[in-house]
Amino acid sequence: MCLGIPGRVVSIEDEARHIAKVDVSGVKRNVNVGLVLPDGLDVGDWVLIHVGFAISKIDEEEAEATLGFLREMGEMFDQELDDYRSSGIA
Amino acid sequence: MTGAEGMRFVDEFRDPGIARTLVKRIDALAGGGSFKFMEVCGGHTHTIYQHGLHAILPDAIDLVHGPGCPVCVIPMGRVDDAIAIARTDGVIFTTYGDMMRVPGGDGSLLDAKADGADVRFVYSPLDALRIATENPDREVVFFAIGFETTTPSTAVTLLRAKAEGIDNFSVFCNHVTILPAIKAILDSPDMRLEGFVGPGHVSTIIGTKPYWWIPERYDKPVVISGFEPIDVLQSVLMLLEQIVEGRREVENQYGRVVREEGNPRALEAIHRTMELRPQFEWRGLGFISRSALKLRPELADFDAEVRFDVPGVRVADPKSCQCGEVLKGVIKPWECRVFGTACTPETPIGTCMVSSEGACAAYYNYGRYALREEAARARKGATA
Numbered sequence: 214m215c216l217g218i219p220g221r222v223v224s225i226e227d228e229a230r231h232i233a234k235v236d237v238s239g240v241k242r243n244v245n246v247g248l249v250l251p252d253g254l255d256v257g258d259w260v261l262i263h264v265g266f267a268i269s270k271i272d273e274e275e276a277e278a279t280l281g282f283l284r285e286m287g288e289m290f291d292q293e294l295d296d297y298r299s300s301g302i303a
Numbered sequence: 304m305t306g307a308e309g310m311r312f313v314d315e316f317r318d319p320g321i322a323r324t325l326v327k328r329i330d331a332l333a334g335g336g337s338f339k340f341m342e343v344c345g346g347h348t349h350t351i352y353q354h355g356l357h358a359i360l361p362d363a364i365d366l367v368h369g370p371g372c373p374v375c376v377i378p379m380g381r382v383d384d385a386i387a388i389a390r391t392d393g394v395i396f397t398t399y400g401d402m403m404r405v406p407g408g409d410g411s412l413l414d415a416k417a418d419g420a421d422v423r424f425v426y427s428p429l430d431a432l433r434i435a436t437e438n439p440d441r442e443v444v445f446f447a448i449g450f451e452t453t454t455p456s457t458a459v460t461l462l463r464a465k466a467e468g469i470d471n472f473s474v475f476c477n478h479v480t481i482l483p484a485i486k487a488i489l490d491s492p493d494m495r496l497e498g499f500v501g502p503g504h505v506s507t508i509i510g511t512k513p514y515w516w517i518p519e520r521y522d523k524p525v526v527i528s529g530f531e532p533i534d535v536l537q538s539v540l541m542l543l544e545q546i547v548e549g550r551r552e553v554e555n556q557y558g559r560v561v562r563e564e565g566n567p568r569a570l571e572a573i574h575r576t577m578e579l580r581p582q583f584e585w586r587g588l589g590f591i592s593r594s595a596l597k598l599r600p601e602l603a604d605f606d607a608e609v610r611f612d613v614p615g616v617r618v619a620d621p622k623s624c625q626c627g628e629v630l631k632g633v634i635k636p637w638e639c640r641v642f643g644t645a646c647t648p649e650t651p652i653g654t655c656m657v658s659s660e661g662a663c664a665a666y667y668n669y670g671r672y673a674l675r676e677e678a679a680r681a682r683k684g685a686t687a
Contacts, residue, residue: 216346217452217503217504217507217560230463245429245456245459247459247568248455248459248566248568248569248572249566250568251567251568261504261507261560263452263453263456263504264399264426264427264428264449264453264456265426265427265428265429265430265456266427266429266455266456266459268452268455268504268507268508268566268569269507269560269566271559271560272559275559275560278531279530279531281317282317282530282531285353286349286353289349289659292659296400296426297426299424299426299430300425300426300427300430301430301433302427302429302430302433303429303433303436
């Protein structure tokens with residue numbers, strides 16, 4: 214559960230609650246982005262997600278490298294992606 | 304096994320050339336010495352075993368696993384407390400999946416669920432909050448565990464619950480802080496370490512400054528590390544370079560994600576919602592002062608320990624389980640007397656075998672070949 218998974222911001226869903234839709238490996242779910250807002254956040258930006266929260270902005274190169282590394286984890290990444298898929302943050 | 308034979312694992316890396324160069328430099332710097340480094344974070348432990356780094360590294364480097372596995376350090380008594388809350392009439396008890404199978408003194412949350420308690424897995428504390436809004440006539444409790452990486456998520460969720468007046472939501476807070484655990488290990492008489500591979504995502508939140516006392520007071524280097532195999536190898540090299548050059552510093556190998564100041568907004572959310580407990584019990588490490596967080600009195604309405612009867616009874620670990628020694632790095636997982644026999648990921652006795660970040664589970668899943676090599680190394684040592 215300490216994994217940080219990279220995702221790309223697809224849309225801002227609820228500005229007041231700091232909720233954005235973020236695409237992780239094709240799975241799009243709502244994530245709280247409040248912790249990274251001071252850095253500015255736009256659609257298309259990459260963030261590192263942990264338990265439904267963006268904890269850090271990252272660049273595309275880092276995101277691709279991390280995703281490659283996580284995919285090598287096989288089952289563990291599949292589980293993390295399943296967990297992300299199960300989320301219904303509003 | 305080291306050197307040429309171990310290097311075949313390197314071929315599987317995305318950039319084997321860099322890995323080879325790093326290992327050569329580590330080998331040259333380490334010489335015939337002996338260096339014991341602790342990787343604090345379970346994520347690093349996972350990387351080390353998945354990619355066979357311990358086999359690739361020269362014999363002079365011994366990587367010891369630390370306490371940074373959130374599920375592993377929760378003591379049995381707290382699991383029993385969680386189960387007691389989950390069994391309360393009208394409660395929906397929500398938890399991260401990893402905690403479901405952790406055995407308490409009398410079964411796990413999964414067992415309680417089988418007995419009829421409404422225990423639900425959630426991905427995020429915000430999912431627990433959503434369940435609370437969807438079930439206004441039920442009490443929804445979130446089992447909050449984790450280090451500083453995870454704590455801000457609970458904090459922000461609490462702030463939202465308060466702002467939106469969601470009064471059927473509460474948190475059973477078990478958040479822990481990594482630095483007092485590192486200090487406990489440094490103060491432990493049975494541990495001799497030359498340096499620390501520092502946690503990456505915890506440092507994303509707390510930054511690099513809070514580690515200052517490790518080089519200054521304990522004369523040990525710290526290198527905060529990323530999670531890819533190359534990151535860990537580079538961090539080991541950076542630790543060695545510090546030692547060889549006579550430096551003792553906190554260095555940041557994971558600068559592409561970790562900033563010196565951490566994430567100030569996350570720290571502020573924690574500060575607004577939680578305060579230090581005078582002490583907290585860690586599995587295997589015992590009671591450590593000021594090492595965990597509880598909700599601030601202003602948030603008592605959202606504090607499950609205030610809202611529910613929590614037994615709060617201390618439960619000793621099973622005698623056969625050596626998780627404590629594994630968490631302190633005193634023994635390797637496979638040296639535990641029940642590892643892989645009575646204790647497996649399917650039927651775990653200790654927490655280290657439950658979580659995928661636990662050293663025992665990582666060793667069990669990836670370390671089969673490693674085990675053989677450790678045994679061969681031990682034999683070689685015995686006959687040398």
